[in-house]
Amino acid sequence: MSLTIRDVRESDLDAVQAINNAAGEGILPLDGVRLARLHAIADYFRIAEEDGRVAGFLIAMRHDADHDSPNFEWFRQRQPAFVYIDRIVIASAARGRGLGRVFYADVQSYAEVRVPLLACEVFLEPRDDVAVLFHGTYGFREVGQQVMPGVERRVAMLSKELCSYAFVRDTYLAHGGLPPQPWLSERERPAPAPQRSAAGGA
Secondary structure, three states: OOEEEEEOOHHHHHHHHHHHHOOOOOOOOOOHHHHHHHHHHOOEEEEEEEOOEEEEEEEEEEOOOOOOOHHHHHHHOOOOOOEEEEEEEEOHHHOOOOHHHHHHHHHHHHHOOOOOEEEEEEEEOOEOHHHHHHHHHOOOEEEEEEEOOOOOOEEEEEEEEOOOHHHHHHHOHHHOOOOOOHHHOOOOOOOOOOOOOOOOOO
8 A cells, every 4th residue: 555645636626525524523514615715725735645545634724824714713813823734634444544643743844844833623512532632642732712603613722832943943944944845845826726616515
């Protein structure tokens, strides 16, 4: 079995939407319009590809993204700089093999050379103990709660301080920026495209 973590392509979006909307109540559904917007604004949008099939994805954005999530806004009102994990979804057939930790290691490597904080949330209604345990063992701590507007479910707001950031800031960001290496480059934004259909989500 071959596994690749790579930036999403336009041709992957149907598979991303299908995986998202089959994930259950712990993940909010996506319609085509919403997914297209996330595709356009995300600073980090990568998929796991196993033997040519999309096995999961993670979407994240920096604090200055044009994102309308109320959970993202909660962090923006309290933190000057962060990377926010909007969602991570693993296809049901690929669960239990550690892909979540692979994604979190990858998004942390993206974040820690840019910002001091990694942020996300988990639903508490109903409580997802698997998600709570996963984040707790990866170094996240609860920094607040809110009832998510429009969804009316309580979420725990989580953050993780990125201890490597101070070194990167003082050694590179304050002295000309990051080295010109492919693994440090920003995601290339897609060109504007016609809106996708709204089928398949709410």
